[in-house]
Amino acid sequence: MKALLICPDGRFGVATLAEFLPLSNVSMLGKTLVEYWLDHLAGLGAQEVVVLAADRPDQVRAGIGAGARWGLRVIVQADKRERTLDEARIKHQTSDHATWLPAPNDVFLMDHLPGLPQLPLFTSYADWFAAARALMPRALTPDRIGVRELKPGVWVGLNARVAAGAKLIAPCWIGERAWIEAGATIGPNAVLEREVFIARGAEVSHSVIGPETFVGQFTEVRNSIAWGSTLVNWERDSCLKVTDEFLLCSRKPQRARTAPAKSSAPIHAPLSAMVRFREYVSQLLT
Numbered sequence: 001m002k003a004l005l006i007c008p009d010g011r012f013g014v015a016t017l018a019e020f021l022p023l024s025n026v027s028m029l030g031k032t033l034v035e036y037w038l039d040h041l042a043g044l045g046a047q048e049v050v051v052l053a054a055d056r057p058d059q060v061r062a063g064i065g066a067g068a069r070w071g072l073r074v075i076v077q078a079d080k081r082e083r084t085l086d087e088a089r090i091k092h093q094t095s096d097h098a099t100w101l102p103a104p105n106d107v108f109l110m111d112h113l114p115g116l117p118q119l120p121l122f123t124s125y126a127d128w129f130a131a132a133r134a135l136m137p138r139a140l141t142p143d144r145i146g147v148r149e150l151k152p153g154v155w156v157g158l159n160a161r162v163a164a165g166a167k168l169i170a171p172c173w174i175g176e177r178a179w180i181e182a183g184a185t186i187g188p189n190a191v192l193e194r195e196v197f198i199a200r201g202a203e204v205s206h207s208v209i210g211p212e213t214f215v216g217q218f219t220e221v222r223n224s225i226a227w228g229s230t231l232v233n234w235e236r237d238s239c240l241k242v243t244d245e246f247l248l249c250s251r252k253p254q255r256a257r258t259a260p261a262k263s264s265a266p267i268h269a270p271l272s273a274m275v276r277f278r279e280y281v282s283q284l285l286t
Helices: 012-018 033-043 057-064 085-092 125-138 272-285
Strands: 002-006 048-053 073-078 107-109 148-151 154-156 172-174 190-192 203-205 207-209 213-215 220-222 224-227 230-233 238-241 248-250
Touching: 002 033, 002 085, 012 125, 012 224, 033 048, 033 057, 048 057, 057 073, 085 107, 125 190, 125 207, 125 224, 190 203, 203 207, 207 220, 213 224, 220 224
Parallel strands: 002 048, 002 107, 048 073, 154 172, 172 190, 190 207, 203 220, 207 224
Antiparallel strands: 148 154, 213 248, 224 230, 230 238
């Protein structure tokens, strides 16, 4: 049986999330959006999935491969724009409708998580955060190797290291290979993606910390989405770039969707001390 997945193109309400990755590839509790949908379609009995991608299809293709992880045949097709459900059906279901999953499971626009259509992802940062919070108790599925519920409402991923003096307040999700130092406070309503480093005394609550993000000593992140040096307050719908890398930064270099002009100042100033610290953290996490 076949199915179609439509990747979301640009969304003004969450433009910062798409700065470095297509929205279908943005991580939420350790999986990308398209991975959640491929899990869902495999459970519905699909055998072949066509993924329509208008935004950076090469990155979408690289993120999911040919579908072997799901026992599927996955084909990523570049498209000129985001299609509606009916447009996708007309274009791709030209013959032999019996080979497709029955409607409405034959075509999905990935603007929400499977099973949570009442929580749109891309209308605002507040909606994105609300969906991430709602996903926490649902995310501990059998395929999550190494994830454990440390105590009620506190989930910790594979190879995550939480110091004895750290405080975890439910609900919170700690991604794989995350590192939390003593004196840090995580939660409530906190999501740390993979390879996040939370330094001593830092506090994260009602927030999402994106993959490979460093949160410095005694830094407080509240009501926000922090991704590298980018800090979005989902409550106020405001965004800023943090220039002090000892407070907040990416652990690895990032490339923006559009390269800045030569005269533009770099997002991250080259601090040799911070580079050495990143190398030290990378050695600890490997």
